[in-house]
Amino acid sequence: MNKQLSISTLPLLGSGVHTPQYDLATTECGIVHIGPGAFHRAHQAYYTEKALAYGGDWRIHGVSMRSGTLKKALANQDNLYALCVVDNEPETHVIGAIKTLSTLAEDRDEVIAALASKKTKIVTLTVTEKGYCLNAQGHLDTEHADIKADLVDPDTPISAVGLLVKALKLRKQAGYADITIISCDNVSDNGKKLQKAVTEFATKTDETLGQWIAENIAFPCTMVDSITPATDDSFKAQVSTTLGLDDNWPIQREAFTQWVIEDTFSGPRPQWDKVGVTFTRDVSFFEKAKLRILNGTHSTLAYVGTLFGKETVYQAISTPAIKQLIANLLSEEIVPSLGESSGFDLNQYAQDIVKRYENQHIRHLLSQIAWDGSQKIPFRLLDTIRDNIKAKRSINLLCTGVAAWCLFVNNKAARNETITDPLDTLLTDLAKSVEFEPQALAKKLLALDTMFAELSVNESFKRTVLDKVDKLLAIEKQFAREQDTQERVSLFDVLKGDA
Structure with missing residues (x-):
C-alpha cells in the first residue's frame, strides 16, 4: 500500500512530477474561491499555482457552499492533489495552491472571516449560472428560495450572492475596498451578471451598501476554457502508480487551457499574466x-x-x-x-x-x-x-x-x-x-x-x-x-x- 500524498511525503515523488515552487509552510491565502470543483482545481488553481512561483501570499481558501466531500477527501493530504494533463506528452503536477477548504454549512464563521479579511484581495467563483440567482429579465430573482431566505436573514446567508453581500458589508465597515470579485463560470458577460445580482441584493438590504459596491468593487468579465473529464477509480489507480503515493481525489484535464480576464481590478492580483492568463479590455x-x-x-x-x-x-x-x-x-x-x-x-x-x-x-x-x-x-x-x-x-x-x-x-x-x-x-x-x-x-x-x-x-x-x-x-x-x-x-x- 502506498503512503498518502501530503507535504511530508513530497520528497518521495519521482523527478518527473512537478511540485510546488514556493514555501508551502509560510505562503498565506489572498484568494477565496467559492465552488472548488474539478474545473476550478484544474484551471484557476493551476494558474495560481504557477503564479505563486513569482511570489506573494496568493494561496486559495476554497469554500464549498454545501458539500463537505472535497474537504474530507483532501484533509489528510494537506489539501494537495495531483493534476494530470492528458495528452500525447502527459504531465503530472502536484498542486498546493489550495491551502484551506471549508464548507459554508459547517464553517460559516471561518468563511465569512476569510472573505472579510484584509489579506483577501481576490474572490473567484465557479457556481454555474444558476448560482447567480437571476430571473429571465437579468435581475435578481427575489422569488428564488435561497434569495428569499437571505433577504429575511442576511447575516446567515445560504446563497453565493448573499454570502458576498454579507462579506462586502463587513469590508465596507472596515474600509477594505481593495477586493476584486471574479466570476469564472462559462457564462457570457459573467462579471456583469454577477455584479447585477450582488448590487441589487445589497441595495434591497441597504441602499448605501449597494452604492458603495457599485462605486468601489470591480467584477471583471472572464472567458474560461478547458475540458476536465471526471475522476474514476481507474484514473485514481493510474495516478497512484505515477506518484508512488495515494491521492484521494486527483483530477485531469486536456493540455489546452485558456483564461481571459477583463483588465479591471479593485486591488492587487497574482502575477497571472506571467503564466499564460490574458488580460484585456474587451473579453x-x-x-x-x-x-x-x-x-x-x-x-x-x-x-x-x-x-x-x-x-x-x-x-x-x-x-x-x-x-x-x-x-x-x-x-x-x-x-x-x-x-x-x-x-x-x-x-x-x-x-x-x-x-x-x-x-x-x-x-x-x-x-x-x-x-x-x-x-x-x-x-x-x-x-x-x-x-x-x-x-x-x-x-x-x-x-x-x-x-x-x-x-x-x-x-x-x-x-x-x-x-x-x-x-x-x-x-x-x-x-x-x-x-x-x-x-x-x-x-x-x-x-x-x-x-x-x-x-x-x-x-x-x-x-x-x-x-x-x-x-x-x-x-x-x-x-x-x-x-x-x-x-x-x-x-x-x-x-x-x-x-
Missing part, C-alpha cells in the same frame, strides 16, 4: 471567438459525426473528410465572420481548436455536445450565418451543421429516443406529424421563428439547408451500404462542395 471578442470557433465547430462535429456513427470528438475529427469539412468551415466561413483583433491570432486559435479535437486521450462524447440544440444553435451557428449573409459571404458549410441537426432530430424521433432539449416534446411531435420524412421535418423546423427568427423566412438560407439535408441523406444511405473504409470516407467529399 467579449474572446467570448465571441470561442462561441463561433470552438462551439460552432463542436456542434457541427456532433451532428455530422453522429449521423455517420461516430461516438466521440476524436473519432469524428479522425475521419479525413469531416476534418476537412471543419477546416474549411473555419477558414472560409467562421474566422472571416470575426473580423480583425489586435493581439489575438484567430487562425492560430482555430488550429489549436482542431488540435484539441485530435487528442485521443480525451473521451468527449458527441451525444453530450448534441444536447440542447435548439438553445445552442442560434448562438453557435445562426449568428455567424447572419453576419455572413450581411457581408455576402458563404453560408454553405455553416448550413451543413444546421441540416445535420434536422436529421439528428428526425432520427432520434423515428427511433423513439429521448431528445435532450427543452423543446423535446415539440421536436418529437413535429417529426411524427410528417411521419419522419426528413425534408418535410426540416421545413417545419426551419419555420420555428423562436429559434430561427428572421432566418425562418430567408429563402436563400432555407434552400441551402434543405439542399444539405438531401446531400447528407444521400451520403448516409451510401455509407450504410459501403464496406470499404476508403470508399466510405470519399463519400464525405460532397460536404465540401457548393450547394
Whole structure:
C-alpha cells in the first residue's frame, strides 16, 4: 500500500512530477474561491499555482457552499492533489495552491472571516449560472428560495450572492475596498451578471451598501476554457502508480487551457499574466471567438459525426473528410465572420481548436455536445450565418451543421429516443406529424421563428439547408451500404462542395 500524498511525503515523488515552487509552510491565502470543483482545481488553481512561483501570499481558501466531500477527501493530504494533463506528452503536477477548504454549512464563521479579511484581495467563483440567482429579465430573482431566505436573514446567508453581500458589508465597515470579485463560470458577460445580482441584493438590504459596491468593487468579465473529464477509480489507480503515493481525489484535464480576464481590478492580483492568463479590455471578442470557433465547430462535429456513427470528438475529427469539412468551415466561413483583433491570432486559435479535437486521450462524447440544440444553435451557428449573409459571404458549410441537426432530430424521433432539449416534446411531435420524412421535418423546423427568427423566412438560407439535408441523406444511405473504409470516407467529399 502506498503512503498518502501530503507535504511530508513530497520528497518521495519521482523527478518527473512537478511540485510546488514556493514555501508551502509560510505562503498565506489572498484568494477565496467559492465552488472548488474539478474545473476550478484544474484551471484557476493551476494558474495560481504557477503564479505563486513569482511570489506573494496568493494561496486559495476554497469554500464549498454545501458539500463537505472535497474537504474530507483532501484533509489528510494537506489539501494537495495531483493534476494530470492528458495528452500525447502527459504531465503530472502536484498542486498546493489550495491551502484551506471549508464548507459554508459547517464553517460559516471561518468563511465569512476569510472573505472579510484584509489579506483577501481576490474572490473567484465557479457556481454555474444558476448560482447567480437571476430571473429571465437579468435581475435578481427575489422569488428564488435561497434569495428569499437571505433577504429575511442576511447575516446567515445560504446563497453565493448573499454570502458576498454579507462579506462586502463587513469590508465596507472596515474600509477594505481593495477586493476584486471574479466570476469564472462559462457564462457570457459573467462579471456583469454577477455584479447585477450582488448590487441589487445589497441595495434591497441597504441602499448605501449597494452604492458603495457599485462605486468601489470591480467584477471583471472572464472567458474560461478547458475540458476536465471526471475522476474514476481507474484514473485514481493510474495516478497512484505515477506518484508512488495515494491521492484521494486527483483530477485531469486536456493540455489546452485558456483564461481571459477583463483588465479591471479593485486591488492587487497574482502575477497571472506571467503564466499564460490574458488580460484585456474587451473579453467579449474572446467570448465571441470561442462561441463561433470552438462551439460552432463542436456542434457541427456532433451532428455530422453522429449521423455517420461516430461516438466521440476524436473519432469524428479522425475521419479525413469531416476534418476537412471543419477546416474549411473555419477558414472560409467562421474566422472571416470575426473580423480583425489586435493581439489575438484567430487562425492560430482555430488550429489549436482542431488540435484539441485530435487528442485521443480525451473521451468527449458527441451525444453530450448534441444536447440542447435548439438553445445552442442560434448562438453557435445562426449568428455567424447572419453576419455572413450581411457581408455576402458563404453560408454553405455553416448550413451543413444546421441540416445535420434536422436529421439528428428526425432520427432520434423515428427511433423513439429521448431528445435532450427543452423543446423535446415539440421536436418529437413535429417529426411524427410528417411521419419522419426528413425534408418535410426540416421545413417545419426551419419555420420555428423562436429559434430561427428572421432566418425562418430567408429563402436563400432555407434552400441551402434543405439542399444539405438531401446531400447528407444521400451520403448516409451510401455509407450504410459501403464496406470499404476508403470508399466510405470519399463519400464525405460532397460536404465540401457548393450547394
